[in-house]
Amino acid sequence: xxxxxxxxGVEILPDKLVFVGLRxxxxxxxxxxxxxxxxxxxxxxxxxxxxxxxxxxANGFNxxxxxxxxxxxxVSVRLLELPLEVEENLSQVIRxxxxxxxxxxEEKSYYDYVILSRDESQKKLLIQVAMVRQSVLDEYLTLLKxxxxxxxxxxxxxxxxxxxxxxxxxxxxxxxPCIVLSVNQETVETVVIVGPDRFxxxxxxxxxxxxxxxxVLEQVYGFLSRLRLSxxxxxxxxxxxxxxxxxxxxxxxxxxxxxxxxQRLRLKDKERAARQPELLPxxxxxxxxxxxxxxxxxxxxxxxxxxxxxxxSIIPTVVLLVLVLILGAAxxxxxxxxxxxxxxxxxxxIQELRPRVDExxxxxxxxxxxxxxxxxxxxxxxxxxxxxxxLKDLTERLPDDTYLNNLQIERGQVTLYGFxxxxxxxxxxxxxxxxxxxxxxxxxxxxxxxxxxxxxFDVVLKD
Numbered sequence: 001x002x003x004x005x006x007x008x009g010v011e012i013l014p015d016k017l018v019f020v021g022l023r024x025x026x027x028x029x030x031x032x033x034x035x036x037x038x039x040x041x042x043x044x045x046x047x048x049x050x051x052x053x054x055x056x057x058a059n060g061f062n063x064x065x066x067x068x069x070x071x072x073x074x075v076s077v078r079l080l081e082l083p084l085e086v087e088e089n090l091s092q093v094i095r096x097x098x099x100x101x102x103x104x105x106e107e108k109s110y111y112d113y114v115i116l117s118r119d120e121s122q123k124k125l126l127i128q129v130a131m132v133r134q135s136v137l138d139e140y141l142t143l144l145k146x147x148x149x150x151x152x153x154x155x156x157x158x159x160x161x162x163x164x165x166x167x168x169x170x171x172x173x174x175x176x177p178c179i180v181l182s183v184n185q186e187t188v189e190t191v192v193i194v195g196p197d198r199f200x201x202x203x204x205x206x207x208x209x210x211x212x213x214x215x216v217l218e219q220v221y222g223f224l225s226r227l228r229l230s231x232x233x234x235x236x237x238x239x240x241x242x243x244x245x246x247x248x249x250x251x252x253x254x255x256x257x258x259x260x261x262x263q264r265l266r267l268k269d270k271e272r273a274a275r276q277p278e279l280l281p282x283x284x285x286x287x288x289x290x291x292x293x294x295x296x297x298x299x300x301x302x303x304x305x306x307x308x309x310x311x312x313s314i315i316p317t318v319v320l321l322v323l324v325l326i327l328g329a330a331x332x333x334x335x336x337x338x339x340x341x342x343x344x345x346x347x348x349x350i351q352e353l354r355p356r357v358d359e360x361x362x363x364x365x366x367x368x369x370x371x372x373x374x375x376x377x378x379x380x381x382x383x384x385x386x387x388x389x390x391l392k393d394l395t396e397r398l399p400d401d402t403y404l405n406n407l408q409i410e411r412g413q414v415t416l417y418g419f420x421x422x423x424x425x426x427x428x429x430x431x432x433x434x435x436x437x438x439x440x441x442x443x444x445x446x447x448x449x450x451x452x453x454x455x456x457f458d459v460v461l462k463d
Contacts, residue, residue: 009285158201213250
């Protein structure tokens, strides 16, 4: 079978480890390897390796494209809306926000972000940020390294259920959002997919027995009510998980467009995936390695610990090896005409390979130029520094019982959304800033879930 790429995915759950190998062909995808290890935390490293060995020794396993997915409940995902002018210093602005989101100073986080949209007309950036505690990720990376599965990227499991649509006949939605539901005995995971680059995920524990279709719908509607979707109409619901069949049958009594996720997957032996629905998030993680969407570019591994493979650098080595072999064969052949013919073949091979070598050298020079530009940009502090100073000053003034849920910056005005034990007391605190001209209260309400006061303030900055 002709192939266009291969990758592997490993989903880390509290009670099991799921590994799959995926191969992409011209006519679909094929599961090449699989392993599901229950209660992996109770096993020694040797026992884990022994259970994984059959899958890792199978043909076609690509270690360079191994993607790991952390449990969604251990990763915090947030949306930020920022003005376009902060893009020059975006990394620094994101760092300010991550520091603010961290629950305690001693609990530092690894994080990554992707730009979901860039609105030139409104001069705004929509950014998705994912965070995980350093101690949590370090523990998983150590375990994966010990069992010889060190990943090229670490994402979160919700991305697997998002990217699984890359293998579906419907593909990603183009107009109305769709929903992927993973319904299990103890959990319900809802992934609202707006498109190939944008999705929202929510995972809740189920109490008092397995969830009913009515309970699942209640969770879905509650999650949708918290999202700010430009198109609130849902096009289709795909269901997977341990209780997929009965949940899908029950949901059809309330919603018409509902089907099993495995029903139309472009996946060979999809019956196996239907029998083992726990494989699907890992399949989606593997597919994310072959995807170009921004949602698939999350990598929570810090840069210093990433495995970087320069694929283009192997081409000059292969070219030189081919030339050496050809020249060696020519030298070993006696006879003038034979040598002449071989030398002609060598020249032809050199001419055929020269464009590829030139292209590799051009790409290498381009990479070096881009790296020099990145280094220069990091060393330079230019652009509008006032916005950075204002963000730093305002966030430092907020007390420990206050955290921001969203922040918008227009020219000369900052809109703060968040929660606090005493939101009214924040107004004089913000007015005390030397950068603030006035503070206007939009609303203060009591949030029934957090028991905190939910607020919105408009802060007008001084010229």
